[in-house]
Amino acid sequence: MIYILLSIFCSVTVAVFLKLAKRYKINVIQAVTWNYLFAILFSLVFFRPKLGDLLQAPSPIYIGLGILLPVVFWILAASIKNIGIAKSDIAQRLSLFIPILASYFLFKESISGLKLAGLLTGIVAILLTLFKKQGKRSGGQISDWIYPTVVFTGFGIIDVLFKKIAQVQSMPFTTSLVLVFGLSFVISLIAIGYLAIVKKQKLELVNFLCGCILGAFNFGNIFFYLKAHQALASNPSTVFAAMNMGVIILGSLIGLIIFKEKFIKINYIGLLLALASIILITLAQLHAF
Secondary structure: OHHHHHHHHHHHHHHHHHHHOOOOOOOHHHHHHHHHHHHHHHHHHHHOOOHHHHOOOOOHHHHHHHHHHHHHHHHHHHHHHHHOHHHHHHHHHHHHHHHHHHHHHOOOOOOOHHHHHHHHHHHHHHHHHOOOOOOOOOOOHHHHHHHHHHHHHHHHHHHHHHHHHHOOOOOOHHHHHHHHHHHHHHHHHHHHHHHHHOOOOOOOHHHHHHHHHHHHHHHHHHHHHHHHHHHOOOOHHHHHHHHHHHHHHHHHHHHHHHOOOOOOHHHHHHHHHHHHHHHHHHHHHHHHO
16 A cells, blocks of 8 residues: 555645646746656666667657647646646546546447446536636636646546557557657657747756656656556556545645635535545446456
8 A cells, every 4th residue: 555655645746846836936847848857767767668669669649648748737737726736636536537438439348337327426526626606706717617627638538548558569568658758758848949949938947956856756656556556456446546536635635724725515525526436436447357
């Protein structure tokens, strides 16, 4: 369980970092760019991929992931800044609905009654969690829905693409991760290059240092999650449930207690339904084994 706890800690720490970025005037796009550089370095040290595998021509799936990862990361940062850690984490974690639906429509897997109940509960959970009373602030209602919707959709598509590359037999999954990080780094470099040259945005050392920290925790989240699956190979549903519920609970507690994020009663009901949804889907997975 120590690996699961470490993965949860790393995941929520990334969200806290993105929440604090504006307060300490951190340029998120620059920090995310250097985050991928350090994620590559950590991956080379811990995963030790074969150079020959890395030189293989990337498929459209790898390119798609290379583009989506930084873009969705930037949107996640905007979501955390605008609607808070708690709601953004719930939107991210409930994005698992998309790969579940993809499993049915693309990978021809069956959906049990429990899993369907979990999906329907999760949809209601998202609606209730993001519900906001009218008149709280002018012009804020559209963005309150757009950010978590894009986070939900973006991370869901990323999960589907990761599932696709996990099925690639010619390349280990950890090697695929290094390749995806590399492509994400190139895309991010293009973005900060454009901002530096066209928008005259300065490249600052503080963003490089913050990118190092962000990269360490971002990589740690993935590394410890994989280690947890290795340690509990016979209980994948335990890892799945503990990770998703842990992030939702810890992220919500930090958002509510430390950052004083606003929840109304209906949002708390949504939070409880989000946890119930994870439990139902986990039970469905456990029943499938």
